[in-house]
Amino acid sequence: MKFPRRTFVHLATGAAALPALSPLARAQAYPSRPVRIIVGFPAGGATDIQARLMGEWLTERLGQQFIVENKPGASGNIGTEMVAKAPADGYTLLQVVTPAAINAALYSNLPFDFVRDIAPVIYAARLAYVVVVNPSVPATTLPEFIAYAKANPGKINYGSAGQGTPQNIACELFKMMTGVNLVHVPYKGGAPAVVDLIANHVQVIFAPVSESIQQIKAGKLRALAVTTATRLDVLPDVPTVADFVPGYEASGFAGIGAPKATPVDVIDKLNKELNAGLADAKVKARIVELGGTVMGGTPAEFGKIISEATEKWAKVIKFAGVKAE
Structure with a gap:
C-alpha cells in the first residue's frame, strides 16, 4: 500500500516530534x-x-x-x-x-x-560524628585529650564500627592532623564499640550522634567535640574539632x-x-x-x-x- 506524499510527510513529521515530547510524558507518568x-x-x-x-x-x-x-x-x-x-x-x-x-x-x-x-x-x-570518651579519661576538653594522648602514645585505644568505616577514617584524619598515636580496635558495628567504650575497653570513639547521644545525655559518655564545621542543634554546648584543630572536618x-x-x-x-x-x-x-x-x-x-x-x-x-x- 502506498501513502500519498502529503500523508507520508505528516507521519514523518509527527514521528520526529515524539522524542521531544517523551521526556515530559515520562515525567508525568512516573512512577507508575x-x-x-x-x-x-x-x-x-x-x-x-x-x-x-x-x-x-x-x-x-x-x-x-x-x-x-x-x-x-x-x-x-x-x-x-x-x-x-x-x-x-x-x-x-x-x-x-x-x-x-x-x-x-x-x-x-x-x-x-x-x-x-x-x-x-x-x-x-x-x-556528624561526635568525639566521645569514657568518663574515666582525664580530659574534659579536646585540647586536654590531645595532651593526654601525646603523653601516652600507643596506650589509648579507639573503637570503630570496623576497618574503613567513617568512624575509623574520621579518627585517622584526626591522628594525621594532630600527631597523636591511638590504637585502632575495630568492631563489627557501631553499637558493640559503644558498649565497650562504656565498659572502658576502649577509651574514645568518633561515634555517629544517633548511636551515642542517649549515653551522652545519661552521663555514661563524655562528649568532647563534634566533627562538623559547625555545632549541632542537638548538642549545642559541644564545640567542633575545628575549634581546636583548624581545618579539621569529617x-x-x-x-x-x-x-x-x-x-x-x-x-x-x-x-x-x-x-x-x-x-x-x-x-x-x-x-x-x-x-x-x-x-x-x-x-x-x-x-x-x-x-x-x-x-x-x-x-x-x-x-x-x-x-x-
Whole structure:
C-alpha cells in the first residue's frame, strides 16, 4: 500500500516530534509502579531510618509505594552494585551514604565505579560524628585529650564500627592532623564499640550522634567535640574539632542516587519532591534527631559533594595505610 506524499510527510513529521515530547510524558507518568530504595546496611540503623523517611514522603507525594529493601554486606558495596547494575528507569534507587565514597578508594577491584555508575539525585543531610570518651579519661576538653594522648602514645585505644568505616577514617584524619598515636580496635558495628567504650575497653570513639547521644545525655559518655564545621542543634554546648584543630572536618552525607543514565526528567522530579520533603517541619526534625543537618539542593550539588568526599577520603586512606577487611 502506498501513502500519498502529503500523508507520508505528516507521519514523518509527527514521528520526529515524539522524542521531544517523551521526556515530559515520562515525567508525568512516573512512577507508575512501586519503586525500590536499596539500603546497603541492616534495618534499624540511621541509614535505614533516613531512607524510610524519604520513602514515606515520596509515597505520600507521588501515589506509589517507595519500598526500602535492605541489602547489607561488604560495607554497603552489595547494595551499591545492585543499583549500579539495575535498569536506569527510576524504579531502583540507592540510599547513598559516606561509606560509598570511602569504598571507592578502599577496594581496588569493585565491579562498579561509584562516581561513574551512580547518578546523584539529592543531598538530603550532612551527618556528624561526635568525639566521645569514657568518663574515666582525664580530659574534659579536646585540647586536654590531645595532651593526654601525646603523653601516652600507643596506650589509648579507639573503637570503630570496623576497618574503613567513617568512624575509623574520621579518627585517622584526626591522628594525621594532630600527631597523636591511638590504637585502632575495630568492631563489627557501631553499637558493640559503644558498649565497650562504656565498659572502658576502649577509651574514645568518633561515634555517629544517633548511636551515642542517649549515653551522652545519661552521663555514661563524655562528649568532647563534634566533627562538623559547625555545632549541632542537638548538642549545642559541644564545640567542633575545628575549634581546636583548624581545618579539621569529617562530616558524612546521606542522600539518594539512581543508576547512571536514569532519565534527567525522572531525576529532576524526584529531586523536586525530595526538596519539598526536606522543607517539611516533621521531616527536618527527625533528621536533626538523628544528628543530621538538612541540606537539599540540586543533583549537581550532590555530585560535587560526592566527588570531593571521594577525593578527600582517598588521601586519608593512603596516608594511614587503611586496608579493607
